[in-house]
Amino acid sequence: MENNKKKFTIIGAGPSGLACAYTLSQYGREIKIFEKSASIGGLAKTLKHGDCMYDIGPHRFFTLNKEIEKFYLKILSKDAIEVKRFTRILFKGELFSYPLTPFSTIIKLGFLDSIKILKDYFISIYNKKILGKKPHNFEDWIILNFGRELYRKFFKTYTEKVWGIDCKNISKDWAAQRIKNLSFLNAIFSPIIKKFKKKKVKTLVDQFWYPKYGAGSFYEKIKKNIESDKVKFFLENSLEKIYHENFNITSIKVKNSDGTNNLVSDFYFFSCPFTEVLEKMEPKPPTDIVNACNKLNYRNHISVKLEVHGDLFKDNWIYIHDPNLRMARVANYINFSKEMSPNGKVNPITVEYFCFENDEIWNSNDEELIKLAENEMRIAKLFTNEDVVKKGFVERSRKAYPIIEMGYDEEVDKIRNYLSKFQNFNVIGRSGMFKYNNQDHAMATGIYAAKNIILGTNTDIWKINSDGLYQEGDIKLEEKL
Ligand SMILES: Cc1cc2nc3c(=O)[nH]c(=O)nc-3n(C[C@H](O)[C@H](O)[C@H](O)COP(=O)(O)OP(=O)(O)OC[C@H]3O[C@@H](n4cnc5c(N)ncnc54)[C@H](O)[C@@H]3O)c2cc1C
Structure with a gap:
């Protein structure tokens, strides 16, 4: 069959699934999108209640990928607004500027605590530069870069609230990915240097894009743009089974309130959680793959x-x-x-x-x-x-x-190698690739996975968001979530 007659199925109408559908639709392909919930947008949806609108959690948009930014701004058009960022940390009843600013932090923490922070910071420099110590986990990474006292005060509690595990069990990858290049001295001196800079450079730390009607309104616009006889959305339709033979998906089973349907397509994109994809495979994947899957949380x-x-x-x-x-x-x-x-x-x-x-x-x-x-x-x-x-x-x-626990990457690699043997099987997105992806990364995986098939490109979507390059700007005291 000619490539342009082939049928495409996407599981999940979140950012990755929708960006994938948008790309395929630009080449006139026939696409079916199955979404478990009653609305689209996934974790980035916006909910209306009474007179107010809410995201699932605050969703700002920024990206280093110009192609994704262009796509975002083209779809949003006049609805894209630039928001000046203002965020703080609540600690011991006090609000601290975030990113931390030196003077207010010292004033709020008090002289003694500030001395402790500085002392521990110099110990960390000694350990890192003179003794050449290397981090093994998230805790080590932060202590080596910022000192124990700053770790105890500003990193430990919050990180453990979010992840629910001891910082010693969190992979150092997460710190390197989220707060790479974060420099204590830069954090201290940057606000001062900035004041004297002639040219005020706006950075991603200072501002971000946001759709006028909430993060999810961007995804509503994509849907409106592409929905047609050729591009069909099926809400409240949940993936139940993936049937396969000789490393080829032969069909999938989808469930809705009327019962179940078996569907056949040429290519499949899955943005539902990675572990669920494996659980739904029939026949079951080999034992080592099932075991690897069971270790991911x-x-x-x-x-x-x-x-x-x-x-x-x-x-x-x-x-x-x-x-x-x-x-x-x-x-x-x-x-x-x-x-x-x-x-x-x-x-x-x-x-x-x-x-x-x-x-x-x-x-x-x-x-x-x-x-x-x-x-x-x-x-x-x-x-x-x-x-x-x-x-x-x-x-x-x-x-x-997806919890970036110590050793998680080895398990993900095993699963990824197994899935790569399939011809018509693509996992995309955040939960779908078990990767700490933001909206821009999630969309990029969907777009490039679609292009690999349509245009025969060979982009490795696993490399998206793997270089630790996360933020631009002169302070990289970024990012927690
Ligand atoms: C609290 C919070 C704050 C965040 N803040 C930011 C931020 O500030 N900036 C940013 O860029 N990103 C942020 N993110 C990340 C962003 O939401 C994700 O990167 C993005 O939503 C991932 O898109 P996705 O399509 O991969 O997955 P999802 O958004 O998870 O979408 C997957 C879709 O698949 C559907 N699905 C699941 N199982 C099935 C099934 N069996 N059958 C059919 N459909 C199924 C789901 O219902 C969902 O709609 C935040 C996330 C959270 C949770």
């Missing part, structure tokens, strides 16, 4: 949405480092785009919690979670007595964060 995400009437914080989001509070991050979407709440005084707030499937919090009911979030916001003094909290709701996302 994901973290779930709960976002509690609160509609708050009052004059609240002006940050886009605040990281909650305080160990006494269970919440990890809070965001106010009015500080992203005024359109997120048409009535200027109403704040669409997200309070985020990270957990495992068996944790008590995952199984708490919505009322309990809303109460917990409101209570914690009051303890943190982010809501005052005058602020009125109304109409909350809760959004739960399973497998939102």
